[in-house]
Amino acid sequence: RTTVGPWFRNIALFRPDASLMESVPLWFKLHIIIGYVVFILWPFTRLVHVFSLPLKYLTRSYVVYRKRS
Secondary structure (H helix, E strand, O other): OOOHHHHHHHHHOOOOOHHHHOOOOHHHHHHHHHHHHHHHHHHHOHHHHHOOOHHHHHHOOOOOOOOOO
8 A cells, every 4th residue: 555555646646656666566567557458458349338238238249240121
């Protein structure tokens, strides 16, 4: 809490200080990087549809087939 809390607060204030993350364990650094990757890739996946209609999203097939009229 003594290093991650101030670092996260400074990120929110647009004043990042990387020196606060030097003493953080490697597993936590990897956790943060994976979180950033998820937020970066989210808009380019079908997961964005989870916000528009979450219940139907859970039951739909991976490949959406549409009939020609």
